[in-house]
Amino acid sequence: MSLENFNKSNHPSFINSSNGSGRGLSKRIIPCLDIKDGRTVKGINFESIRDAGDPVELAILYSENGADELVFLDITATIEKRKTLVELVKRIAANINIPFTVGGGISSVEDVALLLQNGADKVSVNTAAFKNPSLLKQLSNEFGSQCVVLAIDSKKEADSEWYVYLNGGRTKTDTKTIEWAKEAVALGAGEILLTSMNNDGTKNGFALDITAELSSSLPVPVIASGGAGSMEHFKDVFDIGKADAALAASIFHYKEIEILALKKYLSVNNIRVRLK
Amino acid sequence: MVAIIKYNAGNVQSVQYALQRIGVDSIVTDDMASIKGADKVIFPGVGHANAAMQYLRDRKLDQLIVSLKQPVLGICLGLQLMCKHSEEGDTNCLGIFDEQVKFFPTSSSADQKIPQIGWNNIYDYHSVLFSGINENEFVYTVHSYYAALGAATIATTDYIIPYSAALEKDNFYAVQFHPEKSGKVGEQILKNFITIS
Known part of the structure; x- marks a missing residue:
């Protein structure tokens, strides 16, 4: 068969490519671990691990139970203690066999070089990139867009528009989320990690409207974050929110939802996921 | 001993860690004699x-790689550089494989974005590289x-x-995906690559 004349609509492998069977890129489930001084911050609830505060032990457990990727968000306050992050990245890279992203307080090419050299697959940048958008261009030129994730903390205001917030959600800006996301992608962001502040912590579901708006207007993958409380919320964020990946923290840490069970549910509901 | 070619592209450390996890010693090097041996x-x-090609040419690593006789495994960009030509920067590559490297065509489906990032299936194997691997596994x-x-x-x-997803010719093997992840x-x-004799 000539590839030039290849008609994908007639190829059997494409007929099922948009649902839970067949072949094709799958939707990703990403647990997020908050790190402070090299330890996980939020309490976790696993009987099978010895040290609930050790991010590496938790990371291994997640990777063995169906997580597609991991995000480590460093919330360490002081620069001195941030050095523990590099040591941690080294230990994670040596011990887990799935991709992982490191974020939190990253503001320079040097910061990123150090994390990537020590084994991080991607980095996520937030406030520093907003204040200095050329950082995105520098990072994508130096390391490639594939490892540059732009994190946006977003809040829907009374005018029904979504705005960008900085400094962990403490500082409001007048910039609309969609505008910043488009600019960031043009500068070289390879993925968008969108957190809805309205939904975060509510367990009432993801922000479907802004997720869908970003996902359908951007050429890069969108990771939805904030609000996961049930398996149905994940189904909705993929079906209605058009997300490429979904991130959650506490519902996984407290075992309210197990990743393998979630993926089986999604698969039954015709969403392509990686099952073992 | 496994030599991982050190150059200015990508995260070679991850490959070394992955080999460590399967109990294989390796060195990361751009030393000609170490690679050859x-x-x-x-x-x-x-x-x-x-x-990446410019970097290899500057160090004559391009000539070295094509002359190697032991099993060689290219990963991701490594696979693309082992082909004849890449549309990325209109680059003449190593020419080990005749296959052409192209930019993904625009998809009619909005959910197929470029770059492709994530887990996808591999199938239709024709190599010992995939011994014991089920059809349609995710990578x-x-x-x-x-x-x-x-x-x-x-x-x-x-x-x-x-x-x-993978190419093979003589002693040269290559995978587009990241086995180390x-x-x-x-x-x-x-493991299959390491046990090729």
């Missing part, structure tokens, strides 16, 4: 084809360019179009 050579890489992949299907294709993945499946593929 290794039992196996791994040629990894993430980055831009043009910049982790990140790329905007792909090697077309051709004579050297030993595994296929579908994304917008079907493309070469593909869980147990990736580890088995690395």
Whole structure:
């Protein structure tokens, strides 16, 4: 068969490519671990691990139970203690066999070089990139867009528009989320990690409207974050929110939802996921 | 000893860690004699084809790689550089494989974005590299360019179009995905490569 004349609509492998069977890129489930001084911050609830505060032990457990990727968000306050992050990245890279992203307080090419050299697959940048958008261009030129994730903390205001917030959600800006996301992608962001502040912590579901708006207007993958409380919320964020990946923290840490069970549910509901 | 070719593209450390996890010692090096004398050579890489080829030519690593006689495994950009030509920066590559490297065509489906990032299936194997690997296993992949299907294709993945997930010719092997980040499946593929005699 000539590839030039290849008609994908007639190829059997494409007929099922948009649902839970067949072949094709799958939707990703990403647990997020908050790190402070090299330890996980939020309490976790696993009987099978010895040290609930050790991010590496938790990371291994997640990777063995169906997580597609991991995000480590460093919330360490002081620069001195941030050095523990590099040591941690080294230990994670040596011990887990799935991709992982490191974020939190990253503001320079040097910061990123150090994390990537020590084994991080991607980095996520937030406030520093907003204040200095050329950082995105520098990072994508130096390391490639594939490892540059732009994190946006977003809040829907009374005018029904979504705005960008900085400094962990403490500082409001007048910039609309969609505008910043488009600019960031043009500068070289390879993925968008969108957190809805309205939904975060509510367990009432993801922000479907802004997720869908970003996902359908951007050429890069969108990771939805904030609000996961049930398996149905994940189904909705993929079906209605058009997300490429979904991130959650506490519902996984407290075992309210197990990743393998979630993926089986999604698969039954015709969403392509990686099952073992 | 396995030599991992050190160059300015990508995260070679991850490959070394993955080999460690399956109990295989390796060195990361750009020393000609060490590469030539290794039992196996791994040629990894993430980055831009043009910049990477320039780096290899400057150090004459391009001539070295094509002259190697032991099993060689290219990963991701490594696979693309082992092909004849890449559309990325209109780059002439090593020419080990005749397959052409092209940019993904625009998809009619809005959910097929470029780059492809995430887990996709591999199937239709024609190599010992995939011994013990079930049809349609998931592997982790990140790329905007792909090697077309051709004579050297030993595994296929579908994304917008079907493309070469892996290539093989003589002692040269290459995978578009990242076995070092593909869980147990990736580890088995690395083990298979290591045990090629």
